Amino acid sequence: MTSTQTPLGSGFGADSTAAQVLEGVDLHGRRALVTGGYSGIGIEGVRALDAAGAQVVVPARRVDEAREALADVPDVQVVPLDLSDLQSVRAAAEGLAAQGDPFDIVIAGAGVMASPYQLVGDGWESQFATNHLGHFALVNRLWPHLADGARVVSVSSVGHHRSGIRWDDMWFAGGYDKWDAYGQSKTANALFALELDRLGADRGIHAYSLHPGGILTPLQRHLPKQEQIAMGWIDEYGTPSDVFKTTEQGAATQIWAATSAKLADHGGVYCEDCDIAPMADGDQRVGVKPWAHDPEQAQRLWQLSAELTGVNAFA
Structure with missing residues (x-):
């Protein structure tokens, strides 16, 4: 049952790392899928899951790069996947399903941010398509294998x-704003989970x-240095602001959400700093906006996403 947004007092916080969250947790015999698991916070999450005993699969658009980045995690499996291409999503899901072993954890972490205007698929704005629709199709195709x-x-x-979901102009026909597009895709991520x-x-x-x-991770690849300086993210020498987490800290909340026993009766919630x-x-800029925690909008988005991708495990 979906729960309300009430912090639990988890015992962890903004400074906690993924390794600390998993201290004393045994994941042997568990299988995890982590998209975006070969850079940034994704790779730190993979390392933490692997150290706790989980078998980890990392889908990657750049397979060789992923294998090189994960060379220090010898038991991880890398499989090809391009989330912006639904044929690639289907092939990846079918290949994983054929392996037979079910997944206990799926972390949908891959994404793009503030990228230039581009349409993919059937005329879908690329951030929405990659960050939301690709993961929607992947999880629905893998549903029988969870x-x-x-x-x-x-x-x-x-x-x-x-930005909430721009129901009247999802593809930005009226003019593109890279941050509004990113915001819409991130609202979609929250509504999808709900x-x-x-x-x-x-x-x-x-x-x-x-x-x-x-x-600060490769997610910022589309942002020029001068723009990052203007936003106060880095100084002229490229030194990050002290408001940023390390990648180990940034990986903590997704690992906590994937494993914490305290969340067992609190499905559908939006988390930050290792708590609800x-x-x-x-x-x-704290907490979840009402438009990203609205059951009616969540159902509406699910139906639209199913129509766009042609995939719905619950049809």
């Missing part, structure tokens, strides 16, 4: 504060979304 009681973790962002948690209740499968915190986040209050 273990009962599995968890699906959708990595959203405080960027969702920028509805998936409702749909998965009969199998005990829970879904969660989260803001990992501010972290409150509802956003005013202009503060």
Whole structure:
């Protein structure tokens, strides 16, 4: 059952790392899928899961690069996947399904941010298509191959504060704003988890979304240095602001959501700093906006996403 946005007092916080979250947790015999698991916070999450004993699969658009980045995690499996290409999503899902072993954890962490205007698929704005529709199709195709009681973790962002779902102009025909597009896709990530948690209740499968915190990673690849300086993210020498988390800290909330026993009865929630986040209050960039935690919008988005991708495990 989807829960309200009330912090639990998890015992962890903004400074916690993925390794600390998993201290004393035994994941031997568990299988995890982590998109975006070969750079940034994704690779730190993979390392933490592997150290706790999980078998980890990392889908990657750049397979050789992923294998090189994960060379220090010898038991990880890398498989090809381009989230912006639904044929690639289908092939990846079919290949993983053929392996037979179910997944206990799915972390949907791959994504793009503030990228130049581009349409993919059937005329879909690329950030929405990659960050949301690709993961929507992947999880639906893998649904029969998720273990009962599995968890699906959708990595959203405080960027969702920028925009709800633009139902009247989702593809920005009226003019493109890279940050509004990113915000819309991150709202979609949260709504996806909200509805998936409702749909998965009969199998005990829970879904969660989260803001990992501010972290400087390859996600910023589309932002020129001068823009990052103007936003106060880095100084003229490229030194990050001290408000940013390390990648190890940035990976913590997704790993906490994927494994914490405290969340067992709190499906569908949006998390930050290793706890359930409150509802956003005013202009503060903390918590989840109402438009990203609205069951009606979540159901509406699910139906639209199913129509766009042609995939719906619950049809």
